[in-house]
Amino acid sequence: xxxxxxxxxxxxxxxxxxxxxxxxxxxxxxxxxxxxxxxxxxxxxxxxxxxxxxxxxxxxxxxxxxxxxxxxxxxxxxxxxxxxxxxxxxxxxxxxxxxxxxxxxxxxxxxxxxxxxxxxxxxxxxxxxxxxxxxxxxxxxxxxxxxxxxxxxxxxxxxxxxxxxxxxxxxxxxxxxxxx
Numbered sequence: 001x002x003x004x005x006x007x008x009x010x011x012x013x014x015x016x017x018x019x020x021x022x023x024x025x026x027x028x029x030x031x032x033x034x035x036x037x038x039x040x041x042x043x044x045x046x047x048x049x050x051x052x053x054x055x056x057x058x059x060x061x062x063x064x065x066x067x068x069x070x071x072x073x074x075x076x077x078x079x080x081x082x083x084x085x086x087x088x089x090x091x092x093x094x095x096x097x098x099x100x101x102x103x104x105x106x107x108x109x110x111x112x113x114x115x116x117x118x119x120x121x122x123x124x125x126x127x128x129x130x131x132x133x134x135x136x137x138x139x140x141x142x143x144x145x146x147x148x149x150x151x152x153x154x155x156x157x158x159x160x161x162x163x164x165x166x167x168x169x170x171x172x173x174x175x176x177x178x179x180x
Contacts, residue, residue, distance in 0.1 A: 008158035011085040016166045018066045018087065019141075022100060023170065025062035027179040030054060047111040050121040055104045063100030067092050090149065098148065099141055106140020107133075131164060134171065138163035 029035050038054035041047070071087045080086070087095065110132055111121070124130045142159045145151040 004152075004154040005158055007081065007083045008155045009162050010081070011083075011155065012159055012162050012166065014070075015085065016163065016170070018063065018070050018096075019099070019103065019167075020170045020173075021069065022059060022062040022066040023174060024179055025065055026055075026058045027174070029058045029062060042108075046115065047108055048115050048121045051108060051111050056101065059104045060097045060100030063103070064093065064096030067096040067099075085151070085155075095149070098144060102140050102144045103137045106137045110136040130168075134167040135164045138167050 030039070035054045035058055038057055039052055041049045042051050042053055042056070067087045067090075071092055074080070074086050074088055114121070114123075114129065119126070119129060139160070142156050142163065145159075146153070146156045
């Protein structure tokens with residue numbers, strides 16, 4: 001298991017790059033007229049005003065574009081480790097749409113609980129909720145990868161530690177770039 005940590009982390013970085021690029025694409029999509037009409041809350045009383053239909057629709061589409069782009073990049077990589085997890089290992093349509101959808105869908109239970117506790121959306125004053133905010137989506141994707149795509153358990157266990165940290169870093173980078 002410990003021997004798998006570094007290769008698993010590198011694979012997680014590659015797969016997380018897909019989500020990061022999708023997040024950038026999504027930020028661009030949100031500024032288009034097409035996605036303005038989807039900028040309405042899913043259900044304000046249950047999830048708050050910040051969980052909107054555009055996210056449930058735009059991230060799967062953005063992730064689809066991202067995995068196709070990274071699939072093209074994989075073709076030109078000079079060295080690919082034997083244990084690499086590549087986007088070309090999957091049906092790109094299925095992988096992109098499912099990962100994007102599950103990533104955003106996994107935020108809803110956390111939003112539901114936070115609204116019941118009267119915690120405002122985007123509140124970063126509590127370190128615990130900041131971590132949970134970055135854990136919910138990534139853990140949802142890890143569950144998808146394990147149950148649906150049959151990723152190995154050692155990969156998922158590494159992901160339980162690494163993915164929230166990657167997501168927190170990506171969130172901070174998106175803030176600095178003005179994309180969030």
